[in-house]
Amino acid sequence: MSPRPIQIVEVGPRDGLQNEKAVLDPATRAELVLKLEAAGARRIEAVSFVHPRLVPQMAGAEDVMAALPAAPGRSRIGLVLNGKGYDRALGTGVDEVNVSLSVTDGFGLRNQGLAVRDQVAMLSEILARRHNSDGADTPVPALSATLSCVWGCPFDGEVSVAQVTDLVGELAALGVVEIGLADTIGVGDPWSVTRKIEAARAAAPDATLRLHFHDTRNTGVANAFAAVEAGVDVLDASVGGIGGCPFAPGATGNVATEDLVYMLERAGYATGYDLDALIATARWIGDRIGRPTPSALSRAGGWPKA
Amino acid sequence: MSPRPIQIVEVGPRDGLQNEKAVLDPATRAELVLKLEAAGARRIEAVSFVHPRLVPQMAGAEDVMAALPAAPGRSRIGLVLNGKGYDRALGTGVDEVNVSLSVTDGFGLRNQGLAVRDQVAMLSEILARRHNSDGADTPVPALSATLSCVWGCPFDGEVSVAQVTDLVGELAALGVVEIGLADTIGVGDPWSVTRKIEAARAAAPDATLRLHFHDTRNTGVANAFAAVEAGVDVLDASVGGIGGCPFAPGATGNVATEDLVYMLERAGYATGYDLDALIATARWIGDRIGRPTPSALSRAGGWPKA
Numbered sequence: 001m002s003p004r005p006i007q008i009v010e011v012g013p014r015d016g017l018q019n020e021k022a023v024l025d026p027a028t029r030a031e032l033v034l035k036l037e038a039a040g041a042r043r044i045e046a047v048s049f050v051h052p053r054l055v056p057q058m059a060g061a062e063d064v065m066a067a068l069p070a071a072p073g074r075s076r077i078g079l080v081l082n083g084k085g086y087d088r089a090l091g092t093g094v095d096e097v098n099v100s101l102s103v104t105d106g107f108g109l110r111n112q113g114l115a116v117r118d119q120v121a122m123l124s125e126i127l128a129r130r131h132n133s134d135g136a137d138t139p140v141p142a143l144s145a146t147l148s149c150v151w152g153c154p155f156d157g158e159v160s161v162a163q164v165t166d167l168v169g170e171l172a173a174l175g176v177v178e179i180g181l182a183d184t185i186g187v188g189d190p191w192s193v194t195r196k197i198e199a200a201r202a203a204a205p206d207a208t209l210r211l212h213f214h215d216t217r218n219t220g221v222a223n224a225f226a227a228v229e230a231g232v233d234v235l236d237a238s239v240g241g242i243g244g245c246p247f248a249p250g251a252t253g254n255v256a257t258e259d260l261v262y263m264l265e266r267a268g269y270a271t272g273y274d275l276d277a278l279i280a281t282a283r284w285i286g287d288r289i290g291r292p293t294p295s296a297l298s299r300a301g302g303w304p305k306a
Numbered sequence: 307m308s309p310r311p312i313q314i315v316e317v318g319p320r321d322g323l324q325n326e327k328a329v330l331d332p333a334t335r336a337e338l339v340l341k342l343e344a345a346g347a348r349r350i351e352a353v354s355f356v357h358p359r360l361v362p363q364m365a366g367a368e369d370v371m372a373a374l375p376a377a378p379g380r381s382r383i384g385l386v387l388n389g390k391g392y393d394r395a396l397g398t399g400v401d402e403v404n405v406s407l408s409v410t411d412g413f414g415l416r417n418q419g420l421a422v423r424d425q426v427a428m429l430s431e432i433l434a435r436r437h438n439s440d441g442a443d444t445p446v447p448a449l450s451a452t453l454s455c456v457w458g459c460p461f462d463g464e465v466s467v468a469q470v471t472d473l474v475g476e477l478a479a480l481g482v483v484e485i486g487l488a489d490t491i492g493v494g495d496p497w498s499v500t501r502k503i504e505a506a507r508a509a510a511p512d513a514t515l516r517l518h519f520h521d522t523r524n525t526g527v528a529n530a531f532a533a534v535e536a537g538v539d540v541l542d543a544s545v546g547g548i549g550g551c552p553f554a555p556g557a558t559g560n561v562a563t564e565d566l567v568y569m570l571e572r573a574g575y576a577t578g579y580d581l582d583a584l585i586a587t588a589r590w591i592g593d594r595i596g597r598p599t600p601s602a603l604s605r606a607g608g609w610p611k612a
Binding site for chain 1: 522570606608
């Protein structure tokens with residue numbers, strides 16, 4: 001029996017670049033998206049609809065999208081933090097919007113000015129507007145929601161299983177069909193990953209769970225392994241492991257796409273990615289941001305050697 | 307129920323430093339051993355009895371051992387590759403010798419000039435001499451054996467489960483009570499780790515299995531997690547993740563002690579190590595070898611913050 005396919009959602013152009021010091025122009029970011037799609041990315045977090053004053057690295061989301069030719073079978077995702085971001089996303093051609101919410105008040109207030117209850121109200125309002133637009137002429141992008149700080153919060157500390165499952169159940173009841181669970185600051189261990197995934201699945205048995213790990217403390221790949229073992233089919237990753245952690249200066253960021261692809265493909269899982277093309281793209285973006293990317297595969301190369 | 311204790315054997319002074327460009331004098335290497343013991347290491351690969359022309363980084367093993375005061379409850383291990391190394395180890399005060407063998411002819415011939423059958427004969431000869439010295443006045447160090455290239459060989463390529471279990475069974479039949487399985491070039495994935503551990507246990511049900519992972523392709527921590535889940539209680543690791551891989555220039559080396567300690571302690575496993583003292587030691591040895599150590603914890607720090 002062959003292992004099942006695992007979908008890796010590429011988040012380098014958004015979560016990766018957003019946390020780099022270098023600010024890349026929209027044309028370069030669009031080029032990164034196209035290179036990643038050529039390397040096998042089928043779903044890609046391409047842009048973020050946040051205010052450019054707050055996150056200059058993500059300025060010009062509309063320009064990035066305008067530079068991307070339509071690509072059937074590929075899905076470009078735009079991150080939104082509120083109704084205003086959602087308004088911007090409509091009409092740019094994004095295929096999906098990902099609404100970010102925090103499981104903790106501390107992170108929610110600092111990241112998007114909203115406590116947890118207010119974030120849920122914000123999401124409900126977006127969902128209501130989508131419902132009202134059913135049957136309209138303009139196609140509406142698909143919607144997923146991602147919970148940040150599921151394994152710990154830089155402001156509020158530890159996060160319990162119940163904090164996560166209460167929100168997961170609420171999102172599922174609101175009709176969210178894909179729910180992301182993010183270890184935003186990279187503090188989870190694989191045993192706790194298994195526990196929170198099992199609890200989240202019990203709270204939302206019909207939702208697809210999408211897991212998002214950071215390699216800040218070198219547990220990202222182990223956590224991804226635990227997630228796959230727990231039945232998860234969708235993982236986020238960032239080419240080159242670019243990004244970082246604003247709460248741990250000098251640390252690495254998202255788990256690297258090529259590191260996940262290596263582990264999964266070596267074990268027989270199909271990811272749809274070309275490892276060599278990913279490594280080449282990691283080196284290319286490293287040149288653009290002015291530092292070698294931290295992924296292991298971009299340094300060691302794959303194995304067995306071709 | 308609390309998770310069981312996991313023993314981490316510190317191999318930085320040997321496998322780590324052996325693969326660094328910097329050559330440290332015996333006094334500095336002894337200081338590293340003492341700092342690691344102060345940070346919690348109970349078993350530590352302190353020296354290697356190889357020819358200094360072949361591995362100048364390990365020259366003066368006798369001087370390192372002479373600089374270490376006796377420490378009841380701590381075990382200093384010396385690596386040996388042949389009978390001559392074993393002779394050198396006797397009388398230096400090492401508490402254990404670890405005999406290294408390769409599961410492949412290609413690596414065995416290049417690393418120690420012996421094909422697999424000749425390596426087994428070498429080990430048998432050492433074991434016979436130990437047997438003959440039973441009852442002698444001089445205490446004989448304990449003995450373990452480690453198989454290298456269990457997940458792949460830089461010269462011979464893929465390694466099958468049967469190649470590993472045949473040798474594991476043979477070592478157990480010779481009376482080796484602790485058998486190490488090493489992913490020398492860091493190519494294993496956690497699913498294959500589970501499979502080879504289960505097969506090795508079936509081949510040597512009474513032996514203690516000790517697992518040795520490299521983070522060359524960022525699977526080291528995931529592989530350690532899989533090993534613990536498969537029932538393994540003894541893992542090797544190197545402070546700071548120092549070392550590297552002669553077959554992948556620029557890549558990282560052994561899985562870092564502090565990265566393993568973070569994952570395990572966060573999940574409730576007792577390792578006996580002080581994470582902050584380990585991180586301080588990683589930074590200290592980084593200054594000695596002239597580069598920041600690659601471990602994640604030495605960059606990000608632990609969590610929750612003290």
